[in-house]
Amino acid sequence: MELAFTPEEQAFADEVRGFIRDHLPADISRRVEHDLHLTREDHMRWQQILGRRGWHAYTWPVSQGGPGWTATQRYLFETISGEMNCPTIQPFGPRMVGPVIYNFGSEAQQAQHLSGIRDSTVWWCQGYSEPQSGSDLASLATRADDHGDHYVVNGQKIWTSYAHHADWMFCLVRTSREGRKQEGISFLLIDMKSPGIEVQPIPMLEGTHSFNAVFFTDVKVPKANLVGEEGRGWHYAKFLLEHERVENSNIGFSTFALRRLHRMARTVQHRGRPLIEQPLFRAKVARVEAQLKALEMNTLRALSSMGSGSSPGAGLASSLKIRGTEIGQRLTELLYEAAGPAGQRLDMALAHGEGDMDGIDASVRGAPANYFWRRAMSIYGGSNEIQRNIIAKQVLGL
Ligand SMILES: Cc1cc2nc3c(=O)[nH]c(=O)nc-3n(C[C@H](O)[C@H](O)[C@H](O)COP(=O)(O)OP(=O)(O)OC[C@H]3O[C@@H](n4cnc5c(N)ncnc54)[C@H](O)[C@@H]3O)c2cc1C
Numbered sequence: 001m002e003l004a005f006t007p008e009e010q011a012f013a014d015e016v017r018g019f020i021r022d023h024l025p026a027d028i029s030r031r032v033e034h035d036l037h038l039t040r041e042d043h044m045r046w047q048q049i050l051g052r053r054g055w056h057a058y059t060w061p062v063s064q065g066g067p068g069w070t071a072t073q074r075y076l077f078e079t080i081s082g083e084m085n086c087p088t089i090q091p092f093g094p095r096m097v098g099p100v101i102y103n104f105g106s107e108a109q110q111a112q113h114l115s116g117i118r119d120s121t122v123w124w125c126q127g128y129s130e131p132q133s134g135s136d137l138a139s140l141a142t143r144a145d146d147h148g149d150h151y152v153v154n155g156q157k158i159w160t161s162y163a164h165h166a167d168w169m170f171c172l173v174r175t176s177r178e179g180r181k182q183e184g185i186s187f188l189l190i191d192m193k194s195p196g197i198e199v200q201p202i203p204m205l206e207g208t209h210s211f212n213a214v215f216f217t218d219v220k221v222p223k224a225n226l227v228g229e230e231g232r233g234w235h236y237a238k239f240l241l242e243h244e245r246v247e248n249s250n251i252g253f254s255t256f257a258l259r260r261l262h263r264m265a266r267t268v269q270h271r272g273r274p275l276i277e278q279p280l281f282r283a284k285v286a287r288v289e290a291q292l293k294a295l296e297m298n299t300l301r302a303l304s305s306m307g308s309g310s311s312p313g314a315g316l317a318s319s320l321k322i323r324g325t326e327i328g329q330r331l332t333e334l335l336y337e338a339a340g341p342a343g344q345r346l347d348m349a350l351a352h353g354e355g356d357m358d359g360i361d362a363s364v365r366g367a368p369a370n371y372f373w374r375r376a377m378s379i380y381g382g383s384n385e386i387q388r389n390i391i392a393k394q395v396l397g398l
Pocket residue numbers: 125126127128129130131132133134135136158159160161162376377379380381382383384385386389
């Protein structure tokens with residue numbers, strides 16, 4: 001089977017390449033290339049450049065101010081961005097809450113929030129998980145009590161990525177204890193500057209700060225910030241999670257990691273010869289590359305079924321999440337292996353691009369931090385065990 005892009009698609013790919021070549025700041029590109037830590041400012045700078053071109057909310061339809069790209073165009077944009085060392089676009093605004101707001105939010109919410117997401121002037125975070133409610137998310141206990149024109153929120157969220165950077169949170173709260181536990185959940189938009197919110201950092205295994213615990217003590221949230229209907233939050237949350245899981249196939253990241261693996265395997269020496277000439281290592285690279293190609297085809301299939309906002313279906317979304325994260329993790333294992341003894345040192349100053357470089361290749365320095373960080377891929381967005389349960393129940397009918 002030969003797969004080829006049409007002349008129009010090739011022209012589109014050239015346009016994307018040209019734009020990135022002309023606009024991606026060199027300092028950001030260098031940090032991504034070498035797996036070094038990115039700041040909020042780095043992310044926002046690149047996302048705002050994309051926003052000015054109309055490409056930050058690149059999955060949105062034209063009716064919502066997005067580019068209205070086809071599945072193939074989105075795929076090309078993601079893989080080329082990965083190949084050319086662009087930072088991953090933070091998904092919380094454009095891929096997560098944005099589609100929820102334009103599908104289920106009020107006109108006032110759309111007017112207030114969509115442009116800030118499109119232009120990347122506002123940073124969002126996701127308040128779903130709680131200390132006793134991760135996989136069993138529907139058991140969540142953070143309470144929103146009805147006080148007429150506003151709710152009063154009390155409780156705690158945990159593992160909230162980049163809450164310390166965020167201006168707004170989309171949050172699942174319990175508005176009722178009647179009936180099935182899913183039916184008492186509502187979807188609120190919460191201004192992170194509201195009095196009563198405390199954000200506490202949780203250090204990551206490899207030493208960076210992206211996780212937080214978020215505490216709510218008598219936080220007043222206007223009723224106007226309720227998305228859709230009270231008690232229908234579970235429905236909106238599931239819509240969001242299915243989209244998140246397709247995104248979690250991580251094609252852009254894996255394409256980028258594979259390219260770096262090729263480069264390292266050609267330059268790193270093993271017994272006086274390039275590592276790629278060692279048959280065992282070469283076979284490992286070939287195997288993961290073939291798996292990635294198969295995943296790309298399945299992801300394209302899912303994206304084309306999603307169209308502009310429709311659901312990919314829980315089974316397909318879950319299988320892409322499992323496969324995408326397994327392949328992403330495998331690639332970081334091989335990068336760590338390729339880095340050899342020089343890459344075993346987990347030094348945060350070096351991973352941040354500071355300190356003495358000692359002539360060590362920057363990718364080698366990033367390998368251990370990246371390896372540890374990517375262990376999380378099979379946990380976030382719903383753990384892979386839970387995805388297997390979904391497939392067993394919804395696809396196999398077990
Ligand atoms: C890097 C990262 C970023 C994250 N960012 C966010 C965020 O921004 N916002 C947010 O709300 N959450 C976030 N999370 C939280 C994430 O969604 C949860 O960690 C995840 O849903 C698992 O929940 P838990 O940690 O409570 O684990 P638990 O639910 O306690 O699970 C522990 C283990 O038991 C297994 N398990 C549990 N139940 C079953 C079952 N029924 N069958 C089989 N196995 C089971 C799980 O697979 C897991 O291995 C993030 C997590 C990570 C790692």
